[in-house]
Amino acid sequence: MALPTYATPLERAWHWAYLAICTAIFVFLIAPILVIIPLSFNAEPYFTFTDRMLALDPDGYSMRWYDSLLTFGMTRPDAPRDAAWWADVWANAKWVNAAKNSLIIGLFSTILATVLGTLAALGLARPEMPFRRAIMAVLISPMIVPIIITATGMFFFYSNPCEALTWIGLSPQCGRLAGTYLGVILAHATLGIPFVIITVTATLVGFDQSLSRAAASLGANPRTTFFRIIMPLILPGIISGALFAFVTSFDEVVAVLFIAGPDQQTIPRQMWNGIREQISPAILAVATLLVIFSITLLTTVELLRRRGERLRGVTPR
Numbered sequence: 001m002a003l004p005t006y007a008t009p010l011e012r013a014w015h016w017a018y019l020a021i022c023t024a025i026f027v028f029l030i031a032p033i034l035v036i037i038p039l040s041f042n043a044e045p046y047f048t049f050t051d052r053m054l055a056l057d058p059d060g061y062s063m064r065w066y067d068s069l070l071t072f073g074m075t076r077p078d079a080p081r082d083a084a085w086w087a088d089v090w091a092n093a094k095w096v097n098a099a100k101n102s103l104i105i106g107l108f109s110t111i112l113a114t115v116l117g118t119l120a121a122l123g124l125a126r127p128e129m130p131f132r133r134a135i136m137a138v139l140i141s142p143m144i145v146p147i148i149i150t151a152t153g154m155f156f157f158y159s160n161p162c163e164a165l166t167w168i169g170l171s172p173q174c175g176r177l178a179g180t181y182l183g184v185i186l187a188h189a190t191l192g193i194p195f196v197i198i199t200v201t202a203t204l205v206g207f208d209q210s211l212s213r214a215a216a217s218l219g220a221n222p223r224t225t226f227f228r229i230i231m232p233l234i235l236p237g238i239i240s241g242a243l244f245a246f247v248t249s250f251d252e253v254v255a256v257l258f259i260a261g262p263d264q265q266t267i268p269r270q271m272w273n274g275i276r277e278q279i280s281p282a283i284l285a286v287a288t289l290l291v292i293f294s295i296t297l298l299t300t301v302e303l304l305r306r307r308g309e310r311l312r313g314v315t316p317r
Helices: 007-034 064-071 083-092 094-124 134-137 147-159 161-165 181-205 210-217 223-250 254-259 267-277 282-311
Strands: none
Touching: 064 094, 064 282, 083 094, 094 134, 094 181, 094 223, 094 267, 134 181, 147 181, 147 254, 181 223, 181 254, 210 223, 210 267, 223 267, 254 267, 267 282
16 A cells, blocks of 8 residues: 555655565565575485576576476386377376376365355354354364364374264164375365365355245245255355365375275375485476465455455455
C-alpha cells in the first residue's frame, strides 16, 4: 500500500523498515525451497554448488538426475528407448512405482476424506447440533496430535483390528490392515479429514440458510436441496479441502513408515530410503518436481477461494 502524501518522516521510515522486514521473512522462508531447484541440475554427484555452476558453465549443469528417476531400478536401463524400454520403466523403475503408489493412495484417501469430512462439516454447521465444539475438537485432533503418536496408534490398531474392536465390545470378522493398500488409504484419510472439515465449515459460515428453507417450501426434499442448492455453493470449499487432503497424503511419510509394507512405497518413503541408503542428487530432482506440483495445487486452491468469495458476493483480496 502506497504511503499518503502527508506521511511524516517517521511514518515513511517505518514503512520502508516494514517492507524490508517482510522481504527478509519471505526470503528466509522461500530460500531453502528455491535453492534445491538449481542444485537438482548439478552435473556432479554433490549437494553443493560447484565452481562450474557458479561460473554458469553449461557443462556444470545436467539432466542426469532427472533421467535417473526413470532408470533407477530398471532391468535394462541402457537399452534403446523404445516401447519396450518405457514398459520396463513403468514396471520396474522404483521412482515411477513410488509415484504410482502415491497417486493411487492419494486419490482414494482424498475421496474418502472428502466425503466423510463434508458430511461431518454439514452436521457441525447446523445450530441444533449438540456438543459441536467437543465433536469438532475430536475430529480435528489428528492435525493437532503429533503425527508420531497418531501413526503409532494406527499401527497397533491396523496390525490386529479384530482384537482392538473386541476389546470395546465388538466381534467383527476382519483381517490385518497394516501392510496393505487399504490400511495406508485409511490412515491417510484420517489425516486428511480435518482439513476438509475446516475448509467446508468455513465455507458454510457464509452460506445463506434461507435458501434451504426456500427450497423446502417449494417441495424439494433434503437430497434435492443438497445437490441442487447447497453443494454448488460450497463446492469451492469442498474442492479446496480435497486438495489439502491430497497434499497431506502425497507428502506423508511417518504414517507410511509405520503402516505401509514393501509394496506400498510412496515418493516420501522412497526419498527417506534414498537418504538412508545412498545420498543422491536424484532426491533433489524429486523435490523440485514436488515443489512445482505443490505450487500448482496451491494456485488452484487460491483460484477456488477467490471464486467462492465472488459467489458469496465478497470482493477477493
